[in-house]
Amino acid sequence: MTVAPSNAPALDITCTTCGADVVVQAGLRTTECPYCGSPHVVERPPHEDRPDPTFVVAFTVDHAAAQGIVKRWIGNRGPFVQAGIKRAVVEGTRGVYVPSYLYGARAHARYSASIGENYTVTVTYTTTDSKGNTVVRTRTEVRTEWRSLSGVYDANVMDVLVTASRGLGNAELEAVEPFDLRLLQCYTPDLLAGWIAEEASIAPEDCVKMAQGETRAGIERELQGFMPGDSSTSLQTKISLRDEVAHLALLPVWIFVLRYAEDKDPIRILINGQSGKVAGNVPFSAVRIALAVILFLGLAAGLMLVLGVFA
Numbered sequence: 129m130t131v132a133p134s135n136a137p138a139l140d141i142t143c144t145t146c147g148a149d150v151v152v153q154a155g156l157r158t159t160e161c162p163y164c165g166s167p168h169v170v171e172r173p174p175h176e177d178r179p180d181p182t183f184v185v186a187f188t189v190d191h192a193a194a195q196g197i198v199k200r201w202i203g204n205r206g207p208f209v210q211a212g213i214k215r216a217v218v219e220g221t222r223g224v225y226v227p228s229y230l231y232g233a234r235a236h237a238r239y240s241a242s243i244g245e246n247y248t249v250t251v252t253y254t255t256t257d258s259k260g261n262t263v264v265r266t267r268t269e270v271r272t273e274w275r276s277l278s279g280v281y282d283a284n285v286m287d288v289l290v291t292a293s294r295g296l297g298n299a300e301l302e303a304v305e306p307f308d309l310r311l312l313q314c315y316t317p318d319l320l321a322g323w324i325a326e327e328a329s330i331a332p333e334d335c336v337k338m339a340q341g342e343t344r345a346g347i348e349r350e351l352q353g354f355m356p357g358d359s360s361t362s363l364q365t366k367i368s369l370r371d372e373v374a375h376l377a378l379l380p381v382w383i384f385v386l387r388y389a390e391d392k393d394p395i396r397i398l399i400n401g402q403s404g405k406v407a408g409n410v411p412f413s414a415v416r417i418a419l420a421v422i423l424f425l426g427l428a429a430g431l432m433l434v435l436g437v438f439a
């Protein structure tokens with residue numbers, strides 16, 4: 129993959145902390161990993177045999193907009209976040225084209241399950257009334273009749289995205305999905321001008337395995353949703369996937385690395401560079417939560433005391 133103008137060779141670096149393989153354009157030279165903020169990056173020789181991506185989702189959120197989104201997001205984190213977070217220095221603010229695989233397949237599922245249908249019965253029983261007499265009464269009870277159900281289900285799956293980056297896990301990518309794949313463009317090197325792009329650092333076959341797992345889980349969820357009756361149990365599925373396709377696609381993600389305390393790992397906030405959707409894990413302060421609990425208990429005790437006095 130060539131992303132730089134011919135007179136300015138790109139720098140290929142590997143992060144020894146998180147494993148991301150990043151291509152940095154000459155004009156954007158960085159000595160820190162854009163994924164994790166680690167300064168432990170090593171230059172690696174450019175590979176000639178890496179495949180070009182097939183598709184790119186272009187950035188539409190610019191740097192200033194991304195910074196505004198992060199500021200608002202941090203501001204809205206509530207009172208329990210660590211004190212340092214709200215005045216933390218945003219260290220790395222990088223727009224990165226994250227490699228991913230766009231996977232599709234035709235899925236064929238055989239399934240079986242137990243379907244429960246509820247019905248009501250009138251039950252007669254004897255009891256003792258308030259005067260000590262034995263009386264016969266009736267009540268309605270709900271019963272469930274179980275029957276087995278099996279069938280086949282076919283689906284065309286075409287938009288499963290999985291990460292191909294060691295620097296950005298699948299769960300993190302999912303947190304900023306969806307991307308509007310109708311705006312997918314065919315890859316051309318000039319689409320990446322001015323941005324950092326990562327090379328796929330997870331093997332294609334491992335990405336495909338992840339995508340197959342996601343596809344199977346999605347179909348099981350769908351089948352679960354289709355089950356008739358009032359309840360169902362023991363859903364068994366056997367899913368086969370064929371006509372599989374997997375294309376390398378670059379996804380636009382703003383990565384903010386936030387260092388809020390010297391002795392803590394920096395936290396990472398991600399923004400979908402197409403939609404502006406933001407995600408990140410902000411550590412909560414145990415001290416602040418404990419203080420709030422103590423305050424609450426104190427108020428509750430005070431209230432009981434007051435109620436006790438007037439009772």
Ligand SMILES: [Zn+2]
Binds near residue numbers: 143144161165295
């Ligand atoms: Zn890194």
